[in-house]
Structures are given as C-alpha cells and as structure tokens.
Amino acid sequence: MVVEASRESHEIQNLVIIGSGPAGYTAAIYAARANLSPLLITGFQKGGIQGGQLMTTTYVENFPGFPNGVMGPELMDLLKAQALRWGTKLLEVDAEKINLQTRPFVIEANKGLIKTNAVILATGANAKRLHLPNEKLFWSKGISACAICDGATPQFHNEELAVAGGGDSACEEAIYLTKYGSFVHLIVRSKQFRASAAMIDRVIRNPQIKVHWESEIMDVEGDEWLRAVKLKNKVKNDITTLSVKGLFYAIGHKPNSELVKGQIELNNNNYILTKPGRPETSLEGVFAAGDVADSEWRQGITAAGSGCKAALAAERWLNQNSLIKFFPKENIEPEKADLNIIIEESTEKNYSSNALWQKGSYALRKLYHESKNPLFVIYSSQNCGPCHVLKPQLKRVIEELNGKAQGVEIDIEIDKEIAQQAGVNGTPTVQLFNQKKLFQQWKGVKQRSEFSTAIKTLLDKEIS
Numbered sequence: 001m002v003v004e005a006s007r008e009s010h011e012i013q014n015l016v017i018i019g020s021g022p023a024g025y026t027a028a029i030y031a032a033r034a035n036l037s038p039l040l041i042t043g044f045q046k047g048g049i050q051g052g053q054l055m056t057t058t059y060v061e062n063f064p065g066f067p068n069g070v071m072g073p074e075l076m077d078l079l080k081a082q083a084l085r086w087g088t089k090l091l092e093v094d095a096e097k098i099n100l101q102t103r104p105f106v107i108e109a110n111k112g113l114i115k116t117n118a119v120i121l122a123t124g125a126n127a128k129r130l131h132l133p134n135e136k137l138f139w140s141k142g143i144s145a146c147a148i149c150d151g152a153t154p155q156f157h158n159e160e161l162a163v164a165g166g167g168d169s170a171c172e173e174a175i176y177l178t179k180y181g182s183f184v185h186l187i188v189r190s191k192q193f194r195a196s197a198a199m200i201d202r203v204i205r206n207p208q209i210k211v212h213w214e215s216e217i218m219d220v221e222g223d224e225w226l227r228a229v230k231l232k233n234k235v236k237n238d239i240t241t242l243s244v245k246g247l248f249y250a251i252g253h254k255p256n257s258e259l260v261k262g263q264i265e266l267n268n269n270n271y272i273l274t275k276p277g278r279p280e281t282s283l284e285g286v287f288a289a290g291d292v293a294d295s296e297w298r299q300g301i302t303a304a305g306s307g308c309k310a311a312l313a314a315e316r317w318l319n320q321n322s323l324i325k326f327f328p329k330e331n332i333e334p335e336k337a338d339l340n341i342i343i344e345e346s347t348e349k350n351y352s353s354n355a356l357w358q359k360g361s362y363a364l365r366k367l368y369h370e371s372k373n374p375l376f377v378i379y380s381s382q383n384c385g386p387c388h389v390l391k392p393q394l395k396r397v398i399e400e401l402n403g404k405a406q407g408v409e410i411d412i413e414i415d416k417e418i419a420q421q422a423g424v425n426g427t428p429t430v431q432l433f434n435q436k437k438l439f440q441q442w443k444g445v446k447q448r449s450e451f452s453t454a455i456k457t458l459l460d461k462e463i464s
C-alpha cells in the first residue's frame with residue numbers, strides 16, 4: 001500500500017526500511033511476512049531513483065530464478081509487487097534527515113516526522129561516472145559501470161574493450177574482461193596504480209592488457225552501439241581514438257551514507273560498518289544492508305541476501321526488547337500480486353472510450369479527438385527505469401480523479417512517429433492535453449502532487 005508521510009507520523013513504527021533496491025525490498029518482504037507492517041521509504045532523488053541501481057540497466061543475467069535473464073526495471077517491479085503483496089507500506093519520497101540519538105528514532109520525510117523503533121539502512125551506492133559529453137547516448141550500449149554484471153554481453157565477445165580506473169577494481173575488471181574481449185585497454189589517469197602489488201603483477205604480465213598511463217578519456221562515439229573512445233595523453237598532450245566496443249567504469253562508488261554520518265560508525269570510504277558478516281551497525285536497533293554497507297561484492301543478489309538478514313535480525317531485536325507490535329493479516333494467503341507490468345496495446349476491438357488507462361497510437365488518436373476529459377499522455381520505453389517509476393504514480397493520480405481524466409501510454413520505440421510529432425526527445429515525458437490543446441509538459445520523474453496540482457488547476461479553470 002502506498003502511504004503518505006503525514007498519516008504515518010501518528011504512530012510508532014516497528015521498522016522503517018530506507019531504500020528500495022534489492023536490499024530494501026527483500027528486507028520488506030521478510031518483515032511484512034512476519035506481520036511487522038514495515039514502512040519502506042523508497043527514495044526519490046537523493047540517492048538515485050526508486051528501485052535503485054538496477055533501474056539503470058538493461059538485462060540482468062545473473063539474478064537466480066531468471067534463466068533467460070530479466071530486465072533490471074522489470075526485476076525491481078517484481079520485487080516491489082512482492083513487498084506490497086505481503087503488506088509493506090510504501091512512502092515514495094526521500095528520507096531527508098534521521099535522528100538516531102533519540103528513542104524511538106525519528107525520520108524526517110516529506111514534511112512528516114516518522115517515529116520508529118528499528119531502522120534498516122538500505123540506501124545503496126552510486127557508481128561514479130566520468131560524465132563524458134556523449135555518455136548518456138551509450139549508457140548500457142557499450143558503457144557499463146559493472147564488468148561482472150555486463151562483461152558476458154554478446155556485443156563484447158572477441159572485441160577490444162576499455163576499462164577506466166587505476167585501483168584494485170579496475171585491475172580486477174580488466175583481468176576479468178580478457179575472458180570475453182579479445183584485448184583490454186586499461187586507462188589510468190596518473191602514472192601509477194592504486195592497487196595491491198599482486199593485482200598489478202597480474203595486469204602487467206597479462207599479454208591481453210595494455211595500460212595507457214597518464215591518459216584521460218575525453219569522449220565516446222559510435223552509432224547504435226559504442227565504437228570508440230577518444231583518449232588524451234596528458235604528457236604528450238595529443239588525442240587518439242581507440243576502437244573499442246565496450247567501456248567499463250571502475251572509478252569507484254559513493255555509498256549513500258550521508259544521512260547517518262556522525263551518528264553510526266562508517267569506514268574510511270564512508271561505507272556503513274556492520275558486525276562482520278552480520279547486519280547490526282554500531283548502534284542497537286539500526287541495521288544496514290546492501291551496497292551501502294558492502295564495498296566488496298556489490299551485486300543484486302548479495303544485496304537481497306543481506307536485506308533478508310537485516311529483516312530477520314531487526315525482528316529478533318524488536319522481540320528481545322519487547323518493542324514488537326504484530327499486525328496480523330486478514331487473510332493468511334494475501335491476494336495475488338497485481339503485476340500490471342505489461343498492458344495490451346488498444347485496438348479497434350478492445351479500445352474503450354471510458355477506460356482510465358490505455359496504450360498505443362489508436363487509443364491516443366481516439367481520446368485526443370473524441371474525449372471531453374483532460375488527457376495525460378506518457379511517452380515511455382521498455383528499458384527506461386524512470387518510466388517504470390512514473391507510470392504507477394500517474395495511474396494513481398488518474399484513478400483518484402474517478403473518471404475526470406484519462407491516460408494513454410505511448411512506447412516511443414513502437415510509435416516513433418507520434419513521439420517525433422509530439423517533439424519528445426527523452427523518456428519519460430508526460431503531456432497533459434485538454435480539448436486538443438497542450439496544457440502542460442513534464443520531463444523526467446516528478447512527484448505525484450505535480451500532476452494532481454496541474455489537473456486541479458485545469459478542472460478549476462473549466463468550472464469558473
């Protein structure tokens with residue numbers, strides 16, 4: 001159930017989970033099944049989008065249970081649906097502040113103060129990027145921040161690849177990628193590595209790796225897929241072009257731990273310190289899971305596993321301290337999850353002039369010309385993580401309007417011409433039309449309240 005901060009402020013929660021990556025959702029599934037009615041603060045902008053890092057990738061081929069792979073955003077939709085099915089309360093905002101000096105702990109989120117006896121910090125980490133001019137064009141189309149995750153992609157097989165970075169991870173990734181690529185260029189900004197002697201030795205001795213010292217990547221180029229990296233040698237001051245099909249960033253991660261800095265113990269790189277192999281932090285009642293507490297493994301499945309441990313440990317701790325409140329479910333077996341992930345394209349046969357949410361160019365044309373209602377059009381694409389976040393938000397706004405507005409989803413890869421005509425150059429884009437006139441446009445993920453306010457203004461205008 002999606003909840004509001006103002007309503008959740010009235011009672012003391014058993015457990016608040018901060019973060020909606022694999023660690024957060026897994027913790028929520030366990031805690032909800034244990035009847036703790038956990039509140040999960042999904043995150044909105046502060047530490048990456050709702051759903052976490054896997055929302056920014058395409059195929060995940062190594063998460064158990066998906067023999068044919070699964071798209072990152074789809075995997076996160078499934079974890080979310082599972083957490084909701086068992087009774088997790090979702091608060092779709094950022095946790096802005098947390099006070100761990102007081103009991104119960106107090107979390108500030110969306111102008112509400114949420115009190116809780118226990119907390120699981122699952123705020124993840126963000127892979128650092130080079131922010132090259134053309135980086136966005138080739139993200140997941142040759143550029144990756146994770147060699148272990150993406151190295152086996154067919155496009156990289158027997159091709160020349162590049163790795164940026166000079167630490168242990170960069171060396172390890174370069175060695176790992178020689179399994180797939182024909183040759184690996186390791187691009188190091190300075191004139192030495194920041195890696196262990198053993199790792200350096202393995203790189204230097206590997207005939208399939210060439211180290212480019214004191215070199216900086218200026219930009220990337222390609223067509224549908226990355227083809228080359230522009231490299232500047234800082235000593236000679238010349239620019240060369242390296243023909244590579246893959247560029248892997250290994251320039252470090254930034255854990256999202258600012259929220260608790262100074263309140264619990266962090267290591268030198270700002271990762272949350274937990275008891276070895278366990279989820280307990282330096283403060284009782286505060287647990288950590290996933291990448292924010294793991295500078296080493298950083299995988300979807302390790303994050304999920306640690307989320308499970310954190311939930312079980314939190315439940316045990318609440319119990320031992322007589323703080324636990326149980327919220328038994330009405331039905332032992334809750335209703336099946338509403339996956340609602342793929343909706344059918346509307347055609348002449350299944351189109352309905354009253355449906356609140358439809359898909360495709362047929363529905364758009366019909367509603368645009370014939371409906372008297374304001375019309376939201378969302379332009380999305382299958383691989384766009386933010387679109388997966390935005391669509392349910394917009395659907396909720398429309399549902400709450402009880403038929404006073406309708407929505408249509410346009411996949412810009414299927415309906416390219418429509419997207420072009422509408423001047424859409426990125427997803428998600430939302431346009432609000434009234435009587436065939438464009439009333440407002442939004443780009444990127446926005447809070448639900450932005451859409452509600454716009455539609456309210458529009459409807460008020462009509463009345464006056």
Ligand SMILES: Cc1cc2nc3c(=O)[nH]c(=O)nc-3n(C[C@H](O)[C@H](O)[C@H](O)COP(=O)(O)OP(=O)(O)OC[C@H]3O[C@@H](n4cnc5c(N)ncnc54)[C@H](O)[C@@H]3O)c2cc1C
Pocket residue numbers: 018019020021022023024041042043044045046047048049050051052053054056057059060061062063093094095096122123124125126127144145146149150256259289290291292297298299300301303
């Ligand atoms: C491009 C890419 C591809 C990858 N591919 C794979 C793969 O194929 N297989 C694999 O196993 N792993 C892969 N990984 C690694 C994997 O994504 C991570 O290890 C995993 O997502 C970590 O999960 P997490 O739950 O710890 O954190 P994250 O996924 O980072 O999620 C953190 C969550 O915390 C939220 N958050 C942050 N700050 C706040 C705040 N203040 N308030 C509320 N919420 C907050 C964020 O919004 C987010 O929802 C990939 C990573 C990247 C970047």
